[in-house]
Amino acid sequence: MVSISLRNVCLDYPLYGAYDFSLKRRLLGQLIREPGEMRIIRAVDNVTIDAEAGARIGLAGPNGSGKSTLLRLIAGVYPPSSGRVTVRGNVVPLLGLNAGVNLDFVAEDNIALLLRISGRKPTRSVIDAIWAFTELETRMQRVPLRMFSSGMLMRVLFATATAFPADILLLDEWLSVVDEHFAEKAEMRLLNLVSQAAIVIIASHDQPLLRRTCTSIINLDHGRIASTIAVEPPATHAFGLREKRA
Numbered sequence: 001m002v003s004i005s006l007r008n009v010c011l012d013y014p015l016y017g018a019y020d021f022s023l024k025r026r027l028l029g030q031l032i033r034e035p036g037e038m039r040i041i042r043a044v045d046n047v048t049i050d051a052e053a054g055a056r057i058g059l060a061g062p063n064g065s066g067k068s069t070l071l072r073l074i075a076g077v078y079p080p081s082s083g084r085v086t087v088r089g090n091v092v093p094l095l096g097l098n099a100g101v102n103l104d105f106v107a108e109d110n111i112a113l114l115l116r117i118s119g120r121k122p123t124r125s126v127i128d129a130i131w132a133f134t135e136l137e138t139r140m141q142r143v144p145l146r147m148f149s150s151g152m153l154m155r156v157l158f159a160t161a162t163a164f165p166a167d168i169l170l171l172d173e174w175l176s177v178v179d180e181h182f183a184e185k186a187e188m189r190l191l192n193l194v195s196q197a198a199i200v201i202i203a204s205h206d207q208p209l210l211r212r213t214c215t216s217i218i219n220l221d222h223g224r225i226a227s228t229i230a231v232e233p234p235a236t237h238a239f240g241l242r243e244k245r246a
């Protein structure tokens with residue numbers, strides 16, 4: 001049974017840049033422990049969510065409200081700082097350009113790595129099929145990802161992430177850098193994946209898109225759930241993902 005359960009989940013990012021260069025304040029801070037002194041950002045704050053098969057959940061909220069972080073928690077990219085995350089089913093996270101690749105590795109090795117992480121065997125034929133979808137030149141397979149343009153990198157990540165069906169599909173801001181031709185191709189592949197997935201969670205600033213596609217919308221504010229809206233009548237799940245593009 002596919003399901004997602006978050007129980008009182010918090011995620012704190014350490015604030016490495018917030019180092020205090022004043023020796024006096026640092027020494028006194030150790031002794032006094034000023035209450036206002038923070039060395040973390042609480043990006044997700046005491047969030048509880050349950051999702052069963054059939055759920056189409058939208059995550060809304062202003063910049064920095066914790067949408068991407070919440071998706072990353074569900075994807076297992078970050079462990080929660082506190083609380084419990086239980087996910088049953090295989091997850092395909094489409095979380096953007098910096099998701100789990102090593103830019104110094106050549107494209108082919110990154111594809112193999114991403115497949116292994118998601119429990120798939122990176123056979124020659126699987127890698128070739130993924131590469132064919134990217135429509136990039138064959139020689140680029142042996143080029144480090146660092147030398148790819150954003151759009152080329154997105155093609156490789158998208159083709160790899162969507163090569164197999166998912167129980168749970170997580171969509172963040174996506175497809176913003178690919179050209180029109182690839183976007184159309186990608187959208188068709190994505191729609192197919194969405195229709196097969198048991199649970200879809202989509203983070204977006206596009207309220208009409210969320211209302212059209214989701215069964216409920218969770219509004220986040222400073223990492224907390226400010227409200228949850230049931231979308232009535234039940235959405236048709238006709239994803240119009242192209243409207244998400246900038």
Ligand SMILES: Nc1ncnc2c1ncn2[C@@H]1O[C@H](COP(=O)(O)OP(=O)(O)OP(=O)(O)O)[C@@H](O)[C@H]1O
Binds near residue numbers: 013062065066068
């Ligand atoms: N890698 C990181 N290190 C430190 N803080 C981070 C990191 N990523 C995000 N944050 C902080 O966590 C908070 C939530 O960020 P997050 O990216 O989850 O928000 P968001 O709702 O997805 O924003 P947006 O709508 O702009 O994409 C913000 O305060 C942000 O500054």
